[in-house]
Amino acid sequence: MISFKNVNKWYGDLHVLNNINLEVDAGEVVVVCGPSGSGKSTLIRCINRLEPIQEGELVVDNMAVHDKKTNMTKVRAEIGFVFQSFNLYPHMTALQNTTIAPIKVRKMKKADAEELGRETLTRVGLKDRINSYPAQLSGGQQQRVAIARGLCMNPKIMLFDEPTSALDPEMIGEVLDTIKMLAKGGMTMVVVTHEMGFAREVANRVVFMDDGYIVEVAPPNDFFRNAQTERGKAFLSSILSH
């Protein structure tokens, strides 16, 4: 479903992605972790070309994201993206946030899109907040609206860029539960997160990045119990010690 082949990316002189090779199969849940500045956010932002890559091949759902001629609108319509800072549209209600892309990109009728929006917001537990504006919602609720916004495009892939890092601790659970629900429904997902309990529960594989390199790829239990590299061990002890 997602395939990185020898992908390289630079910001000026800074080599942020270093010869990345990674395959994500349909229905697979991959958790990406690593210290800040390791390139994990950049990695998933490349998948829908929020960031361009300079070298290598990146194929998503049989479409060549590395190719400048590829119609990215078509690729992006198949990929839901959830940001750390939610990025809901503040001038629109929760429902409008979820319907704008289906109406404008999928050319769905307004009434159909609204029905889909209501259904999806109900699914993420926000039945009674459908007409609320983002500012009237808690962080956890906002992030669930953002997830619903992605789901309303009926995507083949969902990408999550540190979806719980901007949340108060008591709201992390509700967002993780929503993501778990999707994982169990068979959605292909790449999740950048430090929530190791979550990774252990739903991830098929954990990708550990450091300094622009993919250092380890392993099933979560193997990685957490028995990291193969020094850097992996150091990272685990730093996040598990508190």
Place this chain on the structure above:
Amino acid sequence: MWSFYFHELMRSLPFFMKGVWMTVAVAGLSLIAGTIIGFICGIMRAGRNKILRAVIGVWVDIVRGTPFLVQIFIIFFILPGIGIELDAFSAAVIALSNLSASFICEIVAGGILSVPKGQREAATASGLSQYHQLRFIVLPQAMRTVLPPLVGQYVLSIKDSSVVSAIGVVDITRVGWFTVQRIPEGIMVFGLVGLLYFAICYPLINLSGYLERRMTVMTIRL
């Protein structure tokens, strides 16, 4: 003597009303054109094309860095020299449109750039086209920042329109010039001139203040 002149001035009121109409016509047309051009240029100024951005930047600097009176003279007296003949009214509207557009351009560009980057990213990620992003995500949010100074700019442009009297457009100010030759009570005549400008501008000043308060409230709510 004073009451005689005041009586005379009242008799000139219809003449003043023609001046008001001319000021409203020049300023109104210029503001419509200036708003359209200003928005288009502002959107491009906040856009991705570096060449367009630079060209518009130079235009804005030139217009803002030269006196409006000089700009009018260039359009009215110098353009005919290269074969572009304009009547005073057209020259006035073109000059004032150009001036308003350059200021509105900067207001609009500033408003667009004040919308957080994440908004565009979210819209891009969901597949919305550049046009749809601008129309449904960026501009509605930018308008909160843009509206109060935009209306403020309308007030400034209406006042700046008095300069067009210099090329013979018979606006409120020009009527004042004519009248003061007949009624040598400068304070009285130009007091009326000022009052008429104020009557046009005051509702807009209030509107600007109202929008400012309203937008602030909305920003807090968001």
